[in-house]
Amino acid sequence: MTAVKTAMTVPAAPTSEAAPFAIRAERPSDVAAREALLDVCFGPGRFARTCQRLRDGRKPAEGLAFVAVRRGKVVGTVRLWHVSAGGRAALMLGPLAVDPACRELGLGAALMNHALAAAAARGHDAVVLLGDAPYYARFGFSTGKTAALAMPGPFERDRLLAHELRDGALDGVAGMIAATGATVSQPRHDVATARRAA
Numbered sequence: 001m002t003a004v005k006t007a008m009t010v011p012a013a014p015t016s017e018a019a020p021f022a023i024r025a026e027r028p029s030d031v032a033a034r035e036a037l038l039d040v041c042f043g044p045g046r047f048a049r050t051c052q053r054l055r056d057g058r059k060p061a062e063g064l065a066f067v068a069v070r071r072g073k074v075v076g077t078v079r080l081w082h083v084s085a086g087g088r089a090a091l092m093l094g095p096l097a098v099d100p101a102c103r104e105l106g107l108g109a110a111l112m113n114h115a116l117a118a119a120a121a122r123g124h125d126a127v128v129l130l131g132d133a134p135y136y137a138r139f140g141f142s143t144g145k146t147a148a149l150a151m152p153g154p155f156e157r158d159r160l161l162a163h164e165l166r167d168g169a170l171d172g173v174a175g176m177i178a179a180t181g182a183t184v185s186q187p188r189h190d191v192a193t194a195r196r197a198a
């Protein structure tokens with residue numbers, strides 16, 4: 001298996017505020033900042049999105065959660081999740097988000113390229129996502145193989161995109177996209193509360 005670099009630096013655009021970005025594996029200490037960033041980027045309705053149904057109660061795929069950091073602050077995030085796409089093992093990418101103050105500097109592209117390279121290096125076959133085709137086409141995503149796939153909730157068909165990391169991985173694929181990743185274990189007090197309520 002190819003070694004996956006856990007960190008890389010991305011030169012910032014040449015502004016007076018120029019400072020390098022680093023992309024590295026997400027750490028437990030990043031979670032609060034990542035959630036705050038997602039609140040800013042997607043608003044309070046983000047938990048109602050159909051993609052979220054594939055992440056609820058699940059852990060991201062091993063080694064496939066990344067943050068972009070600038071001057072010690074989390075300014076970008078991307079994660080990948082195990083799914084079954086019509087019975088085929090695949091990854092669902094999202095959410096991808098960049099701090100509004102750091103956009104248009106190539107950070108979104110750097111996060112995407114880093115995440116896709118890491119997924120390929122770990123031997124994954126394909127990545128699906130719900131997103132804007134005009135943005136994701138540059139990374140190889142299209143609707144070409146997704147016409148017969150479905151999501152567990154409302155979605156816009158022209159936003160269901162896929163990218164094969166192994167040629168032909170999604171040939172003829174059809175059916176529901178379902179979460180298959182490891183579940184997040186309940187905190188002890190929640191388990192005790194659930195037992196008392198049962």
Ligand SMILES: CC(C)(COP(=O)(O)OP(=O)(O)OC[C@H]1O[C@@H](n2cnc3c(N)ncnc32)[C@H](O)[C@@H]1OP(=O)(O)O)[C@@H](O)C(=O)NCCC(=O)NCCS
Nearest residue numbers: 041096097098103104105106107108109130131132134135
């Ligand atoms: C989408 C997002 C991650 C892009 O981050 P970024 O760091 O600005 O991206 P990059 O600098 O790599 O790329 C910027 C380019 O993408 C284009 N772009 C950004 N969002 C786009 C979109 N929704 N559709 C089409 N093009 C888009 C920009 O116009 C720019 O184009 P250019 O290269 O021709 O100038 C960022 O805008 C974001 O966090 N948006 C809010 C959350 C979101 O929508 N996430 C994606 C879920 S679908």
